Amino acid sequence: MAKSVSSAPVQTGSIPPQGVASRHAAPERWDKPFSADMQEVDVDLLLAHPLFVATDPRRFPASIPLRGILKNDARVRRFQRGEIIVRQGDYGHSAFVILDGAVRVLLKEPTAEQLGHRRQVRPSVWGSLARWWRRPRFAEQAGNRGAAAELELTRDGEARIFLQDVPGVLAPDRTALLGTGEMFGEIAALGRTPRTATIVADQETQMLEIRWQGLREIRKYSPEWKQQIDRLYRERSLRRHLAETALFWNLSDEVLGRIADATRFETFGEFDWHHAYHRGREAGERERLEQEPLMAREGDYPNGLLLVRSGFARVSRRYNHGERAESYLGKGEAFGLGELISGWQGQFRPLRHSLRALGYVDTLFIPTAVLEEHVFPRLTPAQLATLTQGLAPEPAAPPAAPEANSFLEFIVAQRFMNGRAAMLIDLDRCTRCDDCVRACAATHDNNPRFIRQGPESDGVMVAGACMHCVDPVCMIGCPTGAIHREGLDGQVDINPDTCIGCSVCAQSCPYGTIQMVALHDAAGLPVVTEETGAPIRRATKCDLCIDQPSGPACVSACPHDALVRADLRSSENLNRWLHQ
Amino acid sequence: MKALTRRRWLLSLTTALLALALTAAWWLAGNALRPADLYTGWLLLGLLLGLAFFNARKKLPFLPLLAASTWLQIHLYAGWLACVVFALHAGLRPPGGRLELVLWLAFLIAALSGIFGLWLSRWLPPRLARSGESLVYERIPRLRHGVEAEVLALVRQAEKETQSTTLADFYLRVLAGYFARRPPLLAPLAGDDARHHRVITELAALRRFLNPRESVLADQLGELLEAKRNLDAQWAGQRLLKLWLFVHIPLTYGLLVLVGAHVWLVLHYAHRL
Structure with missing residues (x-):
């Protein structure tokens, strides 16, 4: 797109006098409370509840009082028996505490249909042909679309999903019971990870739901809550996470337990990083870098290992007056290991790189002493040599020019390393024939699910197609769970039957790849609501042709090998394609 | 590599070997008094139908009919092979009959347009x-309309703010015509940037008449000129990349119709003979 360069010139007297200016209240943290229904009396009841009796309100700063948190960052919800509270795999932004009643954690996951998900089955060739034959004449035709049986909308528009076959699924031998006072959902809320289990109301249950911002503050200022949340995390998730980390393989449960006890939880960056990302896109690279929270500084001596639990971090080195990205770390990757081992071997070295949070990063900090006692002695000489490789002082050869890493810099600056299936177009090969766009339209209701335009670097364009992100912020806040991750290959898909067109996902997507489209009837007329006459819309995006027998139509339709869906977490495949 | x-x-080596083998077979068949032209004719018809199916495959993206890139490779090398078979079948000189001449020319143009497109x-x-x-x-x-509107607004702003008509005169004298002009069809082949550079040079020559405020606006004007240059380049380039197909594809379908007539005539008269 042509860049607009006609920025308004600064003119003397261009700022209107105060009497003329429109007045708005300065934006404040609690301008948008979690629920408009929370009243002072509800807060009083909560403060008198055993959950909060031990919480000292005086520990909270005057600007963020406990009362304010409960009023603005929490809400009280009632669930009926069989109602799904959270679903495994969904992305949530809140934790739940049972005020009264009981819930069941499903130990055996029900079918996708029982949870209100759509089961994806790749059709046969004849099935595809039949669907093409029956294709609608108009784009985005409503057809037989309607709310799924398990979806109910309340009077205030809140979506509630009920489990199908409640007695069968909630059988005691297939579930675990949680009662009054117990908490769940805190891992997903604070760690930005998918829900690890599906939880269903076992009876009429009253719950306190706290959104992540409030939970973070309560954990910060209340030692009792911090202790409880950290204990839950250690019990439910940390050991498993450590056991899955390559460095800690083959350690006994006892040793893992000691490491887990010594581990500290640290978070960097804004949870709603996509808002900062939108702001940062306008800024230059230097300002953007300055906005990235520093997690570890080049030249400092490390006192522990940083393990990325979720999110991404930029690994960079100073280059004259700037910093250049050398790589990025994602979930499960460690920072500072080589320097720590070198120090253990008697050669203390400072960190060779800085580490900066790209968006929201959740880390585990494991102190050096624990590693030196339990982990390093178990490593073989070959492993130690590999891990400390490249730590020796560099020869006097000039460093590589920053241009050499320009594509990596581009990926990091645009936060594209989040993409598991980014659409990359080699502009040196692309003839702009739009066969990819036509193929997409032909396989998706006559409406292409992407735009062949986007940021470019080194002759490669990252087109405006859903990247099926590692950290799909679009899934946070979907009221019906219509946008979800498919279990098989991890595609992020939207169930058209449960999408209510609220556009939360479209607004959250940092890359603008979700489009809200108006639905049409068989005659091509717009479909509107009975009450207001407003057009009914639904969210659409690339689904990686999950229901096509030949895979992504855009890739197979490109005659020039110019288009690929690339996992940007791994630079190996990317480099192979770039230099094919 | x-x-x-x-x-x-x-693929080039495979095609060349196939072409050599076909030529040898054609020569041997001719020497053995076999109907070599009939064989090459049927082979050419098969190749033409296969080549034409590439376009049909594009219309059926939902079917797993191999990737389009594989089809393009088949299309390219089968196309080269078809040229060889055509030369064996029809010879390198124009045939005598009217229909055969039209057919011969149609194949030639379709093949040349394909080579040009490649x-x-x-x-x-x-x-x-x-x-x-x-x-x-x-x-x-x-986007072009937007740039034109921005340029006009910028010139008006310069005139209003600085009480000077230097940029406005430049607009009337040079820019209005430059922005109204669309690049010619073959501009991408000619690297048609000369006019853009001339306008940029003329704008630079105006600098000595501009005050500081006008200079700032002239800088913005320069950026809009650059935007216009890219818009023209993208538009003209993409237009050419699309237009050659408007010659190649209709001609292919026309060729298939003519081939049908040719085959019917050949079989008809061969039967009578």
Whole structure:
């Protein structure tokens, strides 16, 4: 797109006098409370509840009082028996505490249909042909679309999903019971990870739901809550996470337990990083870098290992007056290991790189002493040599020019390393024939699910197609769970039957790849609501042709090998394609 | 060796060997008094139908009929082979009959347009990529209109703020015509940037008449001129990349109709004979 360069010139007297200016209240943290229904009396009841009796309100700063948190960052919800509270795999932004009643954690996951998900089955060739034959004449035709049986909308528009076959699924031998006072959902809320289990109301249950911002503050200022949340995390998730980390393989449960006890939880960056990302896109690279929270500084001596639990971090080195990205770390990757081992071997070295949070990063900090006692002695000489490789002082050869890493810099600056299936177009090969766009339209209701335009670097364009992100912020806040991750290959898909067109996902997507489209009837007329006459819309995006027998139509339709869906977490495949 | 280069060598070698084998077979069949032209004719018909199916495959993206890139490779090398078979079948000189002459010319133009398209699709995209931001063809007229409106607003602003008509005069004398002009059809082949550079040079020559405020606006004008240059380059390049297909594809369908007539005539008279 042509860049607009006609920025308004600064003119003397261009700022209107105060009497003329429109007045708005300065934006404040609690301008948008979690629920408009929370009243002072509800807060009083909560403060008198055993959950909060031990919480000292005086520990909270005057600007963020406990009362304010409960009023603005929490809400009280009632669930009926069989109602799904959270679903495994969904992305949530809140934790739940049972005020009264009981819930069941499903130990055996029900079918996708029982949870209100759509089961994806790749059709046969004849099935595809039949669907093409029956294709609608108009784009985005409503057809037989309607709310799924398990979806109910309340009077205030809140979506509630009920489990199908409640007695069968909630059988005691297939579930675990949680009662009054117990908490769940805190891992997903604070760690930005998918829900690890599906939880269903076992009876009429009253719950306190706290959104992540409030939970973070309560954990910060209340030692009792911090202790409880950290204990839950250690019990439910940390050991498993450590056991899955390559460095800690083959350690006994006892040793893992000691490491887990010594581990500290640290978070960097804004949870709603996509808002900062939108702001940062306008800024230059230097300002953007300055906005990235520093997690570890080049030249400092490390006192522990940083393990990325979720999110991404930029690994960079100073280059004259700037910093250049050398790589990025994602979930499960460690920072500072080589320097720590070198120090253990008697050669203390400072960190060779800085580490900066790209968006929201959740880390585990494991102190050096624990590693030196339990982990390093178990490593073989070959492993130690590999891990400390490249730590020796560099020869006097000039460093590589920053241009050499320009594509990596581009990926990091645009936060594209989040993409598991980014659409990359080699502009040196692309003839702009739009066969990819036509193929997409032909396989998706006559409406292409992407735009062949986007940021470019080194002759490669990252087109405006859903990247099926590692950290799909679009899934946070979907009221019906219509946008979800498919279990098989991890595609992020939207169930058209449960999408209510609220556009939360479209607004959250940092890359603008979700489009809200108006639905049409068989005659091509717009479909509107009975009450207001407003057009009914639904969210659409690339689904990686999950229901096509030949895979992504855009890739197979490109005659020039110019288009690929690339996992940007791994630079190996990317480099192979770039230099094919 | 890079993967795509290796593929190109491999397929080229295979096609050349096939062409040699076919030529040898044609020669041997001729010497053995077999109907070699009939064999090459049927082979050519098969190749033409196969080549034409590439376009049909594009209309059926939901069917797993091999990737379009595989089809293009088949299309390219089968196309080269078809040229060899055509030369064996029809000879290198124009035939005598009217229908045969039209058929001969139609094949020749379809083949040449294909070769031109192949060259264009390899030569032009890197130049478009280096020209500037890649744009969606259908959006370019709207973007161009936006740039034109911005230029006009900028010139008016300069006149209003600085009480000077230097930029306004320049607009009337040079810019209005420059922005109204659309690049000619073959502009991408000619590297048609000369006019743009002339306008930029003329704008630079005006600098001595501009006050500081006008200079700032002239800088913005320069950026809009650069935007217009890229819009023209993208538009003209993409137009050419699309237009050659408007020759190649209809001609192919026309050729198939003529081939049908040719086959009918051949079989008809062969039967009578």
